[in-house]
Amino acid sequence: MASPPTNLHFVLFPWPAQGHLIPMVDIARMLAERDVMVTVITTPVNTNRIKTVIDRAIEANLKIQVLDIQLPFAKAGLPEGCESFDMIPSVSYVANMFLAMKLLEEPAEEMLRVLYPPPSCIISDGGFHWTSDVAKRLIASSWGKGNTKETRETFERTQEAEKAAFGIVVNSFDALEPKYVEEFAKATGKKVWCIGPVSLCNKSLEDIAERGNKAANGEHDCLKWLDSREPRSVVYVCFGSFSSTLTHQAIELALGLESSNIPFVWFVSRTSDEFEKWTSEGQYEERIKGRGLMVRGWAPQILVLSHQAIGGFITHCGWNSTLEAICAGIPMVTWPHFADQFLNERFIVNVLKIGLKIGVEVPITYRGKEKFEVMVKREAIKLAVEGLMNDEDEDEAQTRRNRAKEVAQMAKKAMEDEGSSHLNLTMMIAAITEELALKNKSIKDIV
């Protein structure tokens, strides 16, 4: 039976001995035949040994590549070129061979960190015990791919600081994700206080409008423009505070929105000269006039989301944006870019059931060739926007809208006096007061 296409990328580390290399290459081919991308990492001598088999697999359109890794011969006390157990001069070199394999940890990690797409799974021979640690480190700092020693250190120290904390304050509310809150507390062994959605603490128009930044421009135009639209007819597009939509993807998004026939307001941040040239040469803004609005700059997001003309939100699934859409009762088209956004997407779509996936599976890393890659095609954008906003598939779309309204009510309730978040904040302050009193008492006892 043929498998569905996947975006998985498996990395295989065969132990350098024929009895290991041969079956690992078979496994590589079996995986690639299931439409999985496979990278085999081994030394040049071993690469050469499997070359013909791999070349044939590549000719058969299997997505396999072999990457060479160099053994530190001198450091490991091995003769130059000794890259496989059948090549060691005598049994006394076995230990050196083991040492050489151990020394591959750092260079292998460097290779994995720049692989694209990022590895989804490592299959390694048992001897490469360090692949387990490398996998953990890759997951801990997989977002953004700023793979320097400093960023890794920051992540490691962040984890240590979390372990040392007295408790954890979460911008969420108990009823939104009760099981996760419970398990999170169990997993961390900490007190967890959900005190959100914190954006609901803003009551004055100024505070709401100027969160994070005074709307750079077009605020009034945008709201006035929304005033002229039918209720629930416009889709709002914004990808948060630091995701930039790369030029080719931005053009595709522009075309997707144009072809959908659904009114939209799109806040574009950090456009490129190339994108500006494209819009002006093609008179894009004239073409969409009356139906679409493109604003360059910072959106008054909460005002926009709570405007009666807004019926949907294309979001990068940043947690704040997710919560803000939840508070406004707006269903979402989910388009995660990186980090926790993919988990947030699953939560929005599969658990809360208030979103529709646009279908992106791989994070943007802003490195190398993906700069030029269009991750989401205009047809997918059109389909998702129409699916969310149109009434054609009335049942599904309506269920999503109703659910979004229900969840919004739950959010408001949590933040009211005596609501769960209100109470949690009270408990948090009480716990800190108590802890301080205990500490002061024990200091006095010592003195």
Ligand code: UDP
């Ligand atoms: N935001 C905004 N206007 C913008 C872009 C972002 O007000 O044009 C706000 C948005 O309301 C949210 C925050 O910036 O409160 C973005 O946080 P989020 O977690 O959604 O995404 P991030 O920017 O961290 O990726």
